[in-house]
Amino acid sequence: MPELPEVEGVVRQIRPVSIGKRIVSVDVSDTIRKSKKAGKEAILKRIEADDFQERLAGAQILGVERRSKYIYMTMKNEQEFLLVNHLGMSGAWFFVDSLLSIPEDKFRRHVHIVLTLDDGNLLAFSDIRRFGEMRVLETEADFPPLLLMAPEPFADGALEWFLQQAESPRFRNKPIKEVIMDGTVISGCGNIYATEALFRMKIHPKRAASRISCKRKIELFQAIAAILLESIEAGGSTISDYRNINGESGSMQDRFGMYGKKTCTVCGTETKTVKIASRASVYCPSCQK
DNA sequence: GGTAGCCGCCGGGCGC
DNA sequence: TGCGCCCGGCGGCTA
Numbered sequence: 001m002p003e004l005p006e007v008e009g010v011v012r013q014i015r016p017v018s019i020g021k022r023i024v025s026v027d028v029s030d031t032i033r034k035s036k037k038a039g040k041e042a043i044l045k046r047i048e049a050d051d052f053q054e055r056l057a058g059a060q061i062l063g064v065e066r067r068s069k070y071i072y073m074t075m076k077n078e079q080e081f082l083l084v085n086h087l088g089m090s091g092a093w094f095f096v097d098s099l100l101s102i103p104e105d106k107f108r109r110h111v112h113i114v115l116t117l118d119d120g121n122l123l124a125f126s127d128i129r130r131f132g133e134m135r136v137l138e139t140e141a142d143f144p145p146l147l148l149m150a151p152e153p154f155a156d157g158a159l160e161w162f163l164q165q166a167e168s169p170r171f172r173n174k175p176i177k178e179v180i181m182d183g184t185v186i187s188g189c190g191n192i193y194a195t196e197a198l199f200r201m202k203i204h205p206k207r208a209a210s211r212i213s214c215k216r217k218i219e220l221f222q223a224i225a226a227i228l229l230e231s232i233e234a235g236g237s238t239i240s241d242y243r244n245i246n247g248e249s250g251s252m253q254d255r256f257g258m259y260g261k262k263t264c265t266v267c268g269t270e271t272k273t274v275k276i277a278s279r280a281s282v283y284c285p286s287c288q289k
Numbered sequence: 290g291g292t293a294g295c296c297g298c299c300g301g302g303c304g305c
Numbered sequence: 306t307g308c309g310c311c312c313g314g315c316g317g318c319t320a
Contacts, residue, residue: 001313001314014307021308033297040297041297041298041316042298043297043298045316049315056307069314069316072308088298088299088313088314088315089299089300089312089313089314090299090300090301106300106301110300127299128299128300128301129298129299129301129313129317130298130299130300131298131299131313131314133298133314133316143316145315145316149290155295170291170292183314183315190314191313216314227309278294278313279312279313279314293319293320294316294318294319294320295319295320296316296317296318296319297315297316297317297318298307298313298314298315298316299312299313300312301311301312301319302310302311302312303309303310303311303312304308304309304310304311305307305308305309305310
């Protein structure tokens with residue numbers, strides 16, 4: 001599951017190999033075309049396959065940025081526009097000279113979008129579960145949820161924003177895990193890093209936001225930011241379907257204290273799993289209060 | 290108008 | 306071996 005650190009890794013790799021390049025052709029898989037024809041919004045959101053191809057073909061890639069878990073590619077054809085991509089559960093980009101060079105069969109089998117660059121290389125988007133998203137926008141404002149995202153966790157004002165949101169009527173009575181996983185509260189903190197941060201802070205995932213002191217909330221925010229940075233440096237976490245653009249895994253999962261654990265890595269107690277906002281949440285009933 | 294809750298997008302993994 | 310169920314990030318729709 002790609003979260004902020006994994007997306008950051010992908011962006012850092014795509015940037016040097018794509019900026020300044022021109023897209024000479026665009027391919028959309030038959031699978032996606034069939035889904036679109038059946039009226040589904042598979043990967044391509046609010047745009048038909050032919051229009052997507054037409055829009056991107058010939059465009060030059062001007063910039064590649066990350067915002068929360070989204071990848072923003074600034075492109076220019078007649079005029080500038082944005083290609084906004086979310087990796088969903090299993091999305092992955094590969095930078096290869098041929099689709100056959102994609103290292104693993106399970107990714108090779110699910111390549112849905114291929115951008116052929118003017119240096120002959122390919123930027124291929126593979127997505128096993130097809131929960132990923134591609135949107136062509138004139139500006140960010142064309143997709144309002146992007147404007148509602150919390151500041152980047154490392155940006156000035158992100159802590160103040162978090163405290164204000166967490167104490168608002170909308171969130172104060174909600175389980176803290178649900179609060180920190182909400183993209184309008186903190187950007188880019190998904191299930192994995194929320195689980196790890198709460199474990200490090202010894203906070204029970206179901207504890208209501210209002211029942212955590214301001215001081216502890218500040219420390220929790222700092223723990224989340226620290227874990228995200230630590231994971232960026234470790235090349236992200238590889239839980240099943242994350243790969244970087246060379247098909248490599250990250251190593252952050254080796255440092256997990258709680259996510260995916262049967263027993264607590266601190267005290268050895270058997271971990272428990274509860275559902276919070278319809279997502280499995282694992283915690284240590286002894287350490288986390 | 291704000292929000293809670295459900296649906297849809299899917300293949301893989303797992304239990305039986 | 307094979308079937309069927311469940312999982313999940315997130316937008317969008319309904320009530």
